[in-house]
Amino acid sequence: DQQVKQNSPSLSVQEGRISILNCDYTNSMFDYFLWYKKYPAEGPTFLISISSIKDKNEDGRFTVFLNKSAKHLSLHIVPSQPGDSAVYFCAAQGYGNKLVFGAGTILRVKS
Amino acid sequence: NAGVTQTPKFRILKIGQSMTLQCAQDMNHNYMYWYRQDPGMGLKLIYYSVGAGITDKGEVPNGYNVSRSTTEDFPLRLELAAPSQTSVYFCASSYNARSQPQHFGDGTRLSIL
Numbered sequence: 001d002q003q004v005k006q007n008s009p010s011l012s013v014q015e016g017r018i019s020i021l022n023c024d025y026t027n028s029m030f031d032y033f034l035w036y037k038k039y040p041a042e043g044p045t046f047l048i049s050i051s052s053i054k055d056k057n058e059d060g061r062f063t064v065f066l067n068k069s070a071k072h073l074s075l076h077i078v079p080s081q082p083g084d085s086a087v088y089f090c091a092a093q094g095y096g097n098k099l100v101f102g103a104g105t106i107l108r109v110k111s
Numbered sequence: 112n113a114g115v116t117q118t119p120k121f122r123i124l125k126i127g128q129s130m131t132l133q134c135a136q137d138m139n140h141n142y143m144y145w146y147r148q149d150p151g152m153g154l155k156l157i158y159y160s161v162g163a164g165i166t167d168k169g170e171v172p173n174g175y176n177v178s179r180s181t182t183e184d185f186p187l188r189l190e191l192a193a194p195s196q197t198s199v200y201f202c203a204s205s206y207n208a209r210s211q212p213q214h215f216g217d218g219t220r221l222s223i224l
Contacts, residue, residue, distance in 0.1 A: 004153070032210045043115070043201055043215030044154070051210060089153060097142060097161070097208030098169065101153030 003027045004092050006102035015111045019077040023090030023102055026071065030092040034099070035064060035075045038087045047088075048075070080109045113137050117202050117216035124192045124223045132187040132219050134202030142205045143185040144213060145169075145177065147198040154201060160185055161208065192223045 005024045013019045021035075031052040036044035050057040050064045050073070057064050063076045077084055090102040118133045136143065141162050146154040146169075156169030160179040174196055176188040185204075189196060199220050203213040 009151075034212055036215075041217065043117075043203075043217045046212035046214065049210075049212060091153075093209070097159070097205075098156055099154075099213060101146075101155075103151060103153045 002103075003030075004090055004100045004102040006088075006090055006105050008105050009103075010106040010108070012108045012110060013080045015082055015109055016079045019075075019080045019084065019107055019109065021075040021077075021088050021090075021105050021107065023073050023075075024071060025073075025092050025100075027092070027094060027100075028071070029094040030100075032093040033064070033066060033073050034091045034093075035062075036089040036091060036101075037084075038089060038104070044089055077107075080107075082109050082111045085109045115202055115204055115214055115216035117200075117219050119219060120217070121220045122222070124189075124221065126192060126194065126223060128192050129188070129190050130192070132189075132200055132202075132221070134185045134187065134216060135183050136185075136202075136204040136214075137183065138204060138206070138214065139182065140204035140206050140214075141182070142208055142213075143179065144203040144205075145175070145185070145187045146201045146203065147171065147196075148201060148218075149198050157187065157200075189221075194223050197221060197223045 034049040035047040038044045091099045144159040145157040158177040160166045205213045
């Protein structure tokens with residue numbers, strides 16, 4: 001029972017263009033959402049988060065959008081850079097401190 | 112500025128052997144976590160701790176044990192290694208439980224043959 005789903009295993013984008021990574025969740029009790037970035041042979045690194053009281057959070061080139069009615073969030077990277085090539089994990093937190101992770105999306109930014 | 116440190120980085124075990132994966136954090140975080148990541152899957156929580164002396168099971172605790180005698184250290188013990196425990200193991204920590212990002216170590220890649 002996957003409560004957090006990232007339906008696109010991979011995404012390829014040209015340098016300078018926008019990257020949009022999507023994430024869907026099923027548990028309406030989730031109220032805090034995070035995106036992590038992971039390079040090979042390294043641990044996940046926190047990128048950006050959003051609380052359910054907001055619908056948008058922005059940090060430099062990274063923006064996360066939350067659509068609670070659709071139980072959907074997305075990460076926008078503008079402009080995309082080759083160094084953004086990594087695996088991106090969506091995670092959600094509800095009651096308690098446990099995070100539930102999606103399976104990840106591999107982003108390749110071509111120069 | 113070490114953050115979360117995991118040792119070893121790689122290990123090969125034979126079926127039935129035991130080992131301890133080490134995790135240490137220097138951020139004075141109360142909360143610590145152990146995850147495993149299988150190929151093509153997200154991270155799954157094995158065990159977590161809310162402070163020294165307090166641990167609890169996560170989603171996939173079978174075959175593992177933990178202890179938390181200090182704030183800094185949170186070792187994960189495999190008693191009887193099985194092939195199904197071949198995975199990459201990540202330790203993480205956070206200051207608070209709610210609405211705080213977890214900080215991860217670089218992982219231990221474990222193969223059981």
